Amino acid sequence: MSALPFLLEIGVEEIPDWMIAGALESLRALFQELLAARNLAEGVTLALDATPRRLVLRAKGLSDRQRDSEELLLGPAKSAAPAAIEGFARKLGVSAGDLGVEAGPKGDRVSFRKKVAGRPASEILAEALPGLILKIYFPKTMFWTVPTGPRFIRPIRWIVALLGETVVPFELAGVHSGNRTSGHRKLGKAGVPVTFENYEQTLRDNFVILSADERRDKIRAEITARVKPDPALLETLVYITEYPTVISGSFDRSYLTLPAEVLVTVMKQHQKYFSVEDEAGALAPRFLAVMNSSGDPDGLVRSGNERVLRARFNDARFFWDADQKATLAARVPSLANVTFQAKLGSYLDKTKRVVELAGQLGGDADAVRAAELAKCDLTAELVKEFTELQGVVGGLYARAQGENETVARAIYDQYKPASMEDSIPRDRAGQILSIADKLDTLRGCFSIGLIPTGSRDPFALRRAAQGIVKILVEAKLSLPVAAILKEDAQLAEFFVDRVRYYFKEIRGFKYDEVNAVLASGWDDPVSVESRLAAVQAVRPTANFEPLAASFKRIQNILKQADFKGGVAIDPALLEPGAEADLYAEFTKVRVTVAKQAHGPALETIASLRPAVDRFFDKVLVNAADAGVRRNRLSLLHQLLSEFSTIADFSEIVTTS
């Protein structure tokens, strides 16, 4: 056996950029699985690469054939008639003397260890690769021959499959594997023969840079102007080009009178350009584009892109001017013609509900005014053209039309936070509007059964709920949100989950601390945060975890006794010593805690630990006298309920 390099290149028509990384991971996993299942995995290293037109797997150290192996074949019972045993041997073409014996659950059986010669890797690959390639995962696939034919992301047009210097022969959708690749569509040649060793260089000679890292580095190195970093745009450009080259263009200064938001959106979303800033950080009349080509000596690509951008900017200006013919306020009635959701009515219906909610949440006149106008930009031409600017355009129009600055900013910020990394609305009015809008969406969707399941969340309700939590916490707002949510039990449960997610995943609190704090109430996320901070601070102190363990014990005792409380403690029944001491401590601590903030209060509660420990050490809760027993249970019950308002300590996972 010898080790060989293996090259697989699947030549495809342009694959959507955002699917490529996932496809490569899928290809890697499928190939590893294949090698493992066929005893070929040992010592193999894999490298995966891609451009829009090719998925490439390169393996080193692949054995040219499988190891020989043994297969155990079981025959009749050892005690079977000799004729049966001989029959078994004859079928295998061996003599009875070659057979062995294998012990099994039903007694000894005659057996034979058959030697299986390892098959050539080339054969195995040729058999497996067509199926394996079609199993590569893509979110959406197509047929390109007949409906029952192969499905892939786009048509497969060539395949290179080389083990060592030999083609691994197979056929897929009419394409025969071979040793010929294709270069860049216009700058390279098609049908170029390659070997494992010269593959990458041959591609380079034909204007294809195989490595995404190298393409990324090339783009980065060629960005000479000051641009706003945009990793997502950079990745897109890395995966829609085989030979990226950055070019620089400019536009007329007069367009800078349009809002920067609009200009940047046109450049980024529609044209995939990086926008350029001047030294002061203001938008400069320049852009950087990435072309899939090696150069632009005559400036044709630059001037073409400049002309497209000019047309786009002219459109934007045309829409901006046209939109000024009707103010936001004048557009309110036409919201009746924009559907929010079939069963939940139009945006006019939504607007009315959000206005009411904004008032209910304590919004002032500005918040209510913003809520009235918030959705009007959905009827504006500029938003129909650039849907990603909804809200932003409304805010800009509100300002241009003389609404006050707070109202304008509230409308501008209404969709914030767009993600957990995004900032929250800047002003109170915007915060209230954003919460009211999200709350209405949540309440409405839940009321008609549009509840997120698994990965399906078409209305982004999780994001909406997390957005509410984030705003409440970061703006330190205590609003009656929970009261509204609790009108729908399912919605309340969903919301608690999002509160949990926020503190655990986004804020990084320990899961048991989050559970403990939420068990004591989630209505006010601001309080949740402060209680969590307190628990986190007290957690490492000596008394805390043992006390938490004791609380869990108390809870178990109460549960076993099925004791629900409601009985006053009778000090006369307390046994002097540990029990009376605990009561005295408890009474004292209770008074102190009531006056304290969450942090110090927890420390005070934790100071109960010695008294609690002594109590459990010296006192038998389950006393013979029923009155004494009830009194003790009552003491424990009060202790537990009194001190569980910050967190339910029994949720804390202790090491002791």
Next chain:
Amino acid sequence: MDSFQQVIFKLKQYWADRGCVIQEPHDVEVGAGTMCPETFLRVLGPKPYRVAYVQPSRRPADGRYGENPNRLYKHSQLQVILKPTPDDVIEQYLGSLEAIGIDLAKHDIKFEEDNWEAPTLGAWGIGWQVMLDGLEITQFTYFQQCGGMDLDLCPAEITYGLERLTAFLQVKDSVYDIEWAPRFTYGDVRFNDELQYSVYNFEMADVGTLWQLFDLHEKECTRLLGLYPESKEKRRFPLLPAYDHVLKCSNLFNTLDARGAISVTERVGVIQRVRRIAVGVAQAWVKQQSGLEAAQ
């Protein structure tokens, strides 16, 4: 520099050389070349076909009174259908760009994911928008379904935006400045259409009348579809005229929409109504044509 009409001549010649029937535009108003029977009905069934035609495409809501340099109520598409798709379809397409004088080695061409869907036709496909120096010049689609049915063969549909392409070639910022023919600009030929149809669609179209027309065309199409199953001589049955009524409904829907006459609650319902008759014709057509094959 090629005029608008020369670009059209060259593209038609290019595709004629590759085995396409060169058709004239369908004579009923449509929103896109896809809706013509030459595409919508021909992609159905197992029969290979190749066709190219220029189709004036009407989008009432896109009208701008002739004031916007890039938006038109009626623009011209060059529609190419290759059924089944040849293996070198993209190379053939790129060849067509070179045929109208674009030296691709000096330009930047990119294929960006763009899947196409037409709910009113029960049709969708997978493909790209083709970008030339940042300008979208073509929609390229591999048809997957039409009339709600899986297609027997996968056709490639190539739709060129002729005004954009010519503005690119002639280096014009406004579509109205394109030279259509020597001494005639696009504005000379088309400005009045843009202005008058914008006025009609946005201001003067009588909503009541348009609804009546919609109902009449829908009724006529439905009546025909109801007769088809019982018809004795299937070959003679007028499904093509029935389809023209679908197209009428579709254009009336678009005009009513531009006029702002379709409310939220109505909208989904109206789309459904058009879809129902479009799918009805497509299904009957497949049966009719397969019956003809069997008879031959």
